[in-house]
Amino acid sequence: MEKEVIIETKGLKKSYLVGRRNEITVLEDVNLRIYAGEFVSILGQSGAGKSTLLRAMAGLIEPTEGEVLYKGVPLKKANAKIAVVFQSFALFPWFTVLENVKVGLIGQDLDEQEMNERAIKAIDLVGLDGFEDAYPRELSGGMRQRVGIARAFVLEPELLLMDEPFSALDVLTADNLRGDIVDLWKGGKMPAKAVVLVTHNIEEAVSISSRAIIFSYNPGRIKADIPLELPYPRDKSSREFKFLLDKIYTILIKPPEEVPFLLAAGRYQFLPHAKVGAIAGLVELVHDKGGRVDIYKLSSELSMEVDDIFPLIESAVILDMGEIKDGDFILTEIGKDWAEADTLRKKELFKESALKNVQLINQITQVLTTVSKHRMSEDFFLDILKHHFTPEESRNQLETAIDWGRYAELFTYDYDSGELYLEEASIINSKT
């Protein structure tokens, strides 16, 4: 029997115009089908366009190319049968819990009585009975998100879209709420026929969903589509669970092309947003642990989210200090040297590696050595970067490069004039 397709994207592309001519592509060539009865997680790092995809599926934004089909019919604008749960809850502080849930019903032609009945039913479903007359500010974060979920349930949607619904909650509350969602889903009490969950938490995805779709970033593309067929409730300490975690970690961090971070096919190298101090901390820690660690284990030991630890690992890889194999992070010889070196030697090593491996730092240093004053306005570099990144991202890129360049004593930055300039020492070095 053919399963019913709830939503489908065909050749979806979303790009934004930056300035007059430059185009930033957030999503590219996304083809995906969500069937009835599925709980699908969409995984990827920040900037992978996950939220954009979710908004396209909700009919909130129009794709640049391609189309979204809801039950085979092109989706032109928001549809009452597709509900969204937001990361920030997006509750109305001036409404009570009951009124906030009724927000979902206002657009329907219902009488007061029916609205109340439906809203109270949804509130009971998420376990908030007794709180109907409370205002959101009186509730904890977990309860607020329950209101957000009740609001999404109230119209009995066919498809439920959740945009990082647990990431604004503390660990325990998130766990609790996640458990309740799984219970509703498995118990058949959830009104929706299919659920799409956007997340960057791999463990979350593996513990609740029936399929994981992994996105690459810059631009966002589907990298892998993995069915998760473990029986519920899922035992997080089981070997299968851990195997899946490791597998997804490896896929996430492995770039689609094998030369990941270096300039490939005209693409500009992307610098992860990591401070040198933090990279050094990571490398030293891994060195103390024998030079090889399991990334998943490390992140849970440090209780860091993927989004926090990935940039550090990527930076180390870019700088040739480490490499990734089978979900493990392994230090290279340079990495080991760096971990053992004293401060001066560390800077020396970092400088060599940064000049060799980091495109932006190399470029800035070359420009600054060439110009006669050895000074250059940041706008010059931002302009170059703007051809490849959004204005916001360009600034992030330059800030990261400045942090690394400062540490390497290659160049530094004058906040007041907004100029980059060569450190005295490096001018001498470059002359000799």
Added chain:
Amino acid sequence: MRIPVSISFETFRIRLIDLIIFFLIVGIFSLIVYIASQWGAPYERSLEIELGLQNIFGYAVQSIVRIFFAYLLSLIFSIWYGYAASRSKIRERIMIPLLDILQSIPVLSFLPGVVLAMIAIFPEKRIGLEIACVLLIFTGQVWNMTFSFYHSINTVPREMVEVVKVFKWNKFSKFLRLDLPFSAIGLVWNSMMSVAGGWFFLMACEMFVLEGKDFRLPGLGSYIQTAANKGDIVNVIYGLGTMIALIILIDFIIWRPIIVWSQKFRLGSIPPEEERESFVYNLFVSSVFLRRIGDLVSNVINKIERLYYKEFPLVRSPFFKVVSKGVSISFLFIIMLAIMWALFKAFYLVSSISLVDIFLIIKASFYSLLRVFAALLIALLWTLPVGVFIGLNPRAAKYLQGIVQIAASVPATAIFPVIILFIIRFGGGLDIGAILLMLLGTQWYLLFNIIAGASAIPKDLIEISRAYKIKGLKRWKTLILPGIFPYLVNGLITASGGAWNATIVSEYVSFGGGIIKTVGLGALISSSSASGDFRFLLLSTCFMSLIVVSINRLVWKRLFILAKTKYVLE
């Protein structure tokens, strides 16, 4: 599943407060009707304001009614204008810069146009002058409210807008349940500022000379003015006292409760302590009568909202769309035509101006510029140390803040007669005196902002500077000035705008039956308005608008951006 059934005994109990509120509403309503019924009366050219304590109450009520209507008009206009501008990119590009310019035009420049038009529409009737007066007060109140509303609905969080889209709300629901509540807090604060501005210009709007003719309306502003013209200092003080008492009373029974109520529209954070409690608010909340009225109103609004979701075949039909489009295009056409006509007329007026006149205006602008600058400098000199002292000492703030607030609530124009009396008695002339008068109107903006800035400096920064023994001038340079900078800039922007607006009432003052004036752009506007010299009025208004807008763009906006980026304490 439970549906709360709420018929409690309490519902049937009528409290004393309900009776009081009921009679209050009836009383206010009949008062307004009575006052409005007089507006149909023919206009008495030689209306005499009768001085004396027994008459003050009647005058005060009439002034309040005028300010109330002007405020109501401002509120409606602000919401309409802000909403209309935010709904379309093209309109936004025209309407927002236009607002910037309108804001810079002083009240008196609107006066001749508004008054003459109203008199032409209602010849020999008092209502014409009444409407003109309300419109003039309106021009002094409306702009900041409009900016506030426009800014608010443009900063509604993206996810909340998306919720509205997901659940298919129509425009009416979005406006009623998202835009309006979201902008409530900003609108309340700006309403308070606007009404204070209404008191400020009351004297100029209730009693003025136009084309050599005297125009008067019975009111508190004209009362004080008349007393001042007669040199009757006792009655000036009576009038002033009544005004201050009214302002404090209105603050207590209207603004405080509204501020407390509006806290429910706050996103996230907990409101400051002084904005959580109000005696009158608690009384209102406990009134069953008011609650019934509230329920009734919300029911009616819900019904209207429900109506908007019913399908109207007529509204959806292409014919209706064509008609509505045709109407809006012809409306636009009429507006354009009116603007062209006005421009043509204005050009015709200005064409007869000679080079000498322009030189005169430039000279006057220069003098006014110096005065505004001096007023700001003097204000800065005393408010900086005092404001920082109050802001850094919580104990001092407790006592001084209240005193400062009362002092600030007194409209400076009402004290002018007293000051003028001093100037006349002790010399100095209006040349310097005008600076003093402008100072009175603008120093409070600065003081309040500096107090707020100083109290927002983080405690640990203060402690660190104490630990490192940073004292005296160094402390000001490293800690205090950078700390309060954003607030200081904000205060200076408001104060500078206020000072320019105050030039028209402080450089040209009627007192003791005569006119005292000095050289300045404000005096030029006031005198040309009084004598009905429209070409001068137009040209000097253009000059003032140009100066204010360009100072805003060139100086304040840059400082503001600097304050926002570099000197932000997170």
